Amino acid sequence: MQTFRKSERLCTFRLKELLFSQGQGFFSYPFRVVYYLINEDNLEPLFFKDDSVVYEGNPDQQSDLLAHQNPSWPHRRLPPTASFYQPVKMMVSVPRRNFKKATDRNRIKRLVKESYRKNKSDFYTFLKSRDLRCLLAFVYTGREILPYSETENKIKLTLQKLRDEIAARQHTGIKAGE
């Protein structure tokens, strides 16, 4: 399906911090691409310390209102926006330095998101076949707004390049492991 729901978007501060501090990056005009490969095992300690005490809560206060206000109560659970129901979490960033007007920034982000939505399926199957999860960010470094058809072409090229890069990394990683 050509959907682009919230679970497929990167909208959690900690994950974003992780991506930009430890992620790999490359240029593919007009984007700067940053990605970080992840699997579910190393996601949990990011949010919860191993030795942390689990607050069990007061059973008297259990009520529907409380459960509504705090979905994670009474046990630890990842925030919904941080769960990998889909293999990729993606975001777009347009610097204010290059585009002063909010309208232009909005338009670029919408074009990029639309192009990504239509062309992501190959990338998804590629990742699913290798059991990988990925954080992904597109930073728009161009100086002018491209029309939709060009943006779509650029996104196709960029996703292809990203696939090649991930494949190459995995290959060398296995080699090093041997």
Place this chain on the structure above:
RNA sequence: AAGGCAGGUUGUCCUGUCGCUUUCCGCGCAAGCGGAAGGAGGAAAGUCCGGGCAACGCAGAGCAGCAUACUUCCUAACGGGAAGCCGGUUUGCCGCAAGGCAGGCCGCGAGACAGUGCCACAGAAAACAACCGCCGAUGUGCCGUUCGCGGUGCAGGCAAGGGUGAAAACGUGAGGUAAGAGCUCACGACUGCUGCAGGUGACUGCCGCAGGGGGUAAACCUUAUGCGUUGAAAGGCCAAAUAUACCGGGGCUUGAGGGCGGCUCGCCCGAUCCCGGAGGGUAGGCCGUUAGAGCUGUUGCGCAAGUAACAGUCCAGACAAAUGACAGGAGUCCCGGUUUUCCGGGAAACAGAACCCGGCUUACAGACCUGCCUUUUCU
């Protein structure tokens, strides 16, 4: 008819496919799926003002500071708006002229007899004026004398003319005089006061009296009025997570520090405390948060801004942040061919909600309406 200026209204629409998001309903352990209904603006912008709302303790006083400034009204309030008054400027008319009247435009438009400061250059002088100049009637020296006086100088008088400047002490005309001057008169402009008349008022008109040494308060200032500070990252609730490790300084009723924030006084709290360094943890969720000085219409009142009554109506609610993409068609405008139709191509602005309202300011393609001005044609 064309062009310009000012003000106001509007600011593309329809269909299909794929998608985002909110609410409701149904299914599902959950992820999610299906259906229905909604989903950017006149400026959402700048953050220039005013409010609502919230916290700061449950009394307060003074100073400082800030803002505003013709009048009346509108308003929840305003530095906003409406109507007027006054002033400036411009056009036209009247007048010999000074000036007056009418229309347009503009105005942060209290006070310069409370005080202080400043006014470069030029000019004699920029605030108790005299360089050139005019006079020398009056007093006096000298010379001449026909003994009437004349000439010249001084004491002195004057502020008309020249010149400087942004600005030099009412304007025009006449009288007057030694020369002159509001010194006097006529007309005109201005300031203050008394009275009468009109107006809610700013103010205006008339009569009378008095007056004739600037400007600047968007310089300090004075007067009057108003203002507590902070700002949804306010604030409340729930959950999660920890470390008062350690180092330095101050203080414990003879009081550190804090509480309404620039200062002082007063009042209150106050010891497992306060300040600095270094370090550790969390940064999910719900409420606030979209029914409001709301919007639309009719009628009454008011010159108007507005307001009252009645009727109808619910109109985004995201949260590292949704409202999009593509295709086709219709209408508008422009260009080319054709010039009735029609065909091809292109254009469609400024711009994106972030607690919510009322204004102001700024940006804006095109279309429509109203008023004024200019040009051309016709009657």
Place this chain on the structure above:
RNA sequence: GGCCCCGUAGUUCAAUGGAUAGAACGGAAGUUUCCUAAACUUUAAAUAUAGGUUCGAUUCCUAUCGGGGCUA
């Protein structure tokens, strides 16, 4: 979202409301040199924009534009 500050030559800074806006570095032209450097001479170049107050604004006031900073 809220608050604050600043705009002067190409750059870094000056300038009580008062004449033609000053200095350093840099630029250009010239002298010198076989050529360059250095030195010397000359020269161009600016008050963010628009209104207003004033006789007169870089300075005072208002609005706009641009830049920077602070705020969990």
